[in-house]
Amino acid sequence: NAGVTQTPKFQVLKTGQSMTLQCAQDMNHEYMSWYRQDPGMGLRLIHYSVGAGITDQGEVPNGYNVSRSTTEDFPLRLLSAAPSQTSVYFCASSWAGDADTQYFGPGTRLTVL
Amino acid sequence: GENVEQHPSTLSVQEGDSAVIKCTYSDSASNYFPWYKQELGKGPQLIIDIRSNVGEKKDQRIAVTLNKTAKHFSLHITETQPEDSAVYFCAASIAGSQGNLIFGKGTKLSVKP
Numbered sequence: 001n002a003g004v005t006q007t008p009k010f011q012v013l014k015t016g017q018s019m020t021l022q023c024a025q026d027m028n029h030e031y032m033s034w035y036r037q038d039p040g041m042g043l044r045l046i047h048y049s050v051g052a053g054i055t056d057q058g059e060v061p062n063g064y065n066v067s068r069s070t071t072e073d074f075p076l077r078l079l080s081a082a083p084s085q086t087s088v089y090f091c092a093s094s095w096a097g098d099a100d101t102q103y104f105g106p107g108t109r110l111t112v113l
Numbered sequence: 114g115e116n117v118e119q120h121p122s123t124l125s126v127q128e129g130d131s132a133v134i135k136c137t138y139s140d141s142a143s144n145y146f147p148w149y150k151q152e153l154g155k156g157p158q159l160i161i162d163i164r165s166n167v168g169e170k171k172d173q174r175i176a177v178t179l180n181k182t183a184k185h186f187s188l189h190i191t192e193t194q195p196e197d198s199a200v201y202f203c204a205a206s207i208a209g210s211q212g213n214l215i216f217g218k219g220t221k222l223s224v225k226p
Contacts, residue, residue, distance in 0.1 A: 050212065107156050
């Protein structure tokens with residue numbers, strides 16, 4: 001199993017550009033989440049999904065969209081990037097039978113100029 | 114909502130000494146408390162967790178204690194080694210929102226040889 005994979009590893013955007021951060025897991029986990037990590041702030045929940053076709057907002061959802069068309073994939077979309085979205089983004093997944101035990105991907109470092 | 118405070122923000126110990134990191138949480142309904150280790154450039158990795166029906170849990174050199182009355186939990190690392198150097202995060206589950214966690218802001222542990 002590859003676990004949780006994220007692409008790209010690094011990305012630089014200009015203000016106003018759009019992009020999609022990819023996340024995939026091959027563990028057949030029902031739960032998937034997106035977090036952002038900023039210096040001195042820990043990890044903050046952006047959006048999460050409890051299964052295909054179901055998504056919900058976390059603590060800091062503004063400026064981000066998600067969809068969950070398959071169990072394996074949970075992409076995060078930035079429609080119009082802003083410098084405040086410069087951060088490291090982590091995707092996580094967990095099994096519904098033990099949803100709190102989350103497994104994290106390696107992260108995407110995003111810089112918005 | 115849930116809030117998690119983590120102390121200290123930085124910790125430096127000599128190899129072989131013990132390290133203790135403490136976290137407090139605000140929501141007495143939280144029932145799951147994981148600890149993650151994050152090495153530079155990598156995603157958080159679960160190292161140990163504890164549920165609210167248990168007061169202590171050990172795994173080799175790592176232990177976690179939970180005091181539900183005081184709403185705090187701690188990570189104890191004994192016989193520290195240079196490879197223990199990393200950023201450690203505590204987290205607490207969000208009551209009523211299975212699979213979602215609130216994270217502390219992290220502790221940077223440095224183990225000096």
